[in-house]
Amino acid sequence: MKTVVFRIWRGDATGGKFVDYTTEITEGLVVLDVVHKIQADQANDLACRWNCKAGKCGSCSAEVNGIPKLMCMTRMDTLNTDKPITIEPMRAFPSIRDLATDVSWNFRVKTKIKKFKPRKPDAEDGTWRMQQEDVDRVQEFRKCIECFLCQDVCHVLRDHHKHDEFIGPRFLVYTAALEMHPLDTEDRLPELKQSQGIGFCNITKCCTKVCPEHITITDNAIIPLKERVVDEFYDPFGWLWKKIRPKS
Ligand code: SF4
Ligand code: SF4
Numbered sequence: 651m652k653t654v655v656f657r658i659w660r661g662d663a664t665g666g667k668f669v670d671y672t673t674e675i676t677e678g679l680v681v682l683d684v685v686h687k688i689q690a691d692q693a694n695d696l697a698c699r700w701n702c703k704a705g706k707c708g709s710c711s712a713e714v715n716g717i718p719k720l721m722c723m724t725r726m727d728t729l730n731t732d733k734p735i736t737i738e739p740m741r742a743f744p745s746i747r748d749l750a751t752d753v754s755w756n757f758r759v760k761t762k763i764k765k766f767k768p769r770k771p772d773a774e775d776g777t778w779r780m781q782q783e784d785v786d787r788v789q790e791f792r793k794c795i796e797c798f799l800c801q802d803v804c805h806v807l808r809d810h811h812k813h814d815e816f817i818g819p820r821f822l823v824y825t826a827a828l829e830m831h832p833l834d835t836e837d838r839l840p841e842l843k844q845s846q847g848i849g850f851c852n853i854t855k856c857c858t859k860v861c862p863e864h865i866t867i868t869d870n871a872i873i874p875l876k877e878r879v880v881d882e883f884y885d886p887f888g889w890l891w892k893k894i895r896p897k898s
């Protein structure tokens with residue numbers, strides 16, 4: 651048993667402040683357990699979003715000591731409990747109350763991304779054939795739990811507030827899953843270059859570092875998409891070839 655100070659941000663869209671709560675912790679707790687304990691014993695009105703407590707619903711995202719994390723997957727024994735532990739809501743999204751943020755912007759962004767458009771089945775037997783390596787390439791992107799921690803850490807959204815011009819790493823992963831799908835025929839490159847702002851990403855890899863699903867966001871999703879945009883819009887030989895190639 652150890653006494654620990656939790657410094658939790660309390661407030662809403664109009665403003666707020668950090669409030670200290672002193673509580674006792676036992677072995678094996680995660681941050682979400684302690685937040686629930688404080689909620690039960692000292693602050694019944696403390697707002698915090700959670701659902702699965704297993705790292706799979708993506709609801710309990712917050713910033714623990716300034717780092718975007720899932721509270722349910724952050725073990726207390728990984729933190730220095732000799733100092734106050736700060737818990738605050740994700741900074742890239744508007745506050746609702748206390749630790750709950752309004753992440754609805756993300757769902758609006760998703761609706762604007764062109765959906766999967768499959769090619770016709772193979773003529774000879776009406777089936778779709780794919781290479782296993784093409785299937786494997788997009789598999790990791792499907793692990794995303796939409797916790798939006800990557801969106802929260804990305805400086806383009808967090809510090810520069812480019813929510814109207816940049817879709818963020820989560821939706822670059824989503825777009826990569828569609829663009830690299832072996833059966834997809836849609837072209838998302840014009841939007842990626844223009845309204846979705848892939849050029850704002852300067853490959854800092856912060857998003858990859860915070861992803862709880864360990865998706866290789868930058869190397870496997872963003873960089874290949876950037877290469878496709880460059881090939882499409884900035885490669886003069888590619889452009890010339892598209893102009894002169896025979897139409898199929
Ligand atoms: S790599 Fe790009 S998308 Fe990821 S955090 Fe950095 S700037 Fe944002
Ligand atoms: S890519 Fe990773 S960090 Fe980003 S929303 Fe999905 S699971 Fe969360």
Ligand code: FES
Pocket residue numbers: 700701702703704705706707708709710711720721722723
């Ligand atoms: S409560 Fe579901 S991911 Fe933390």
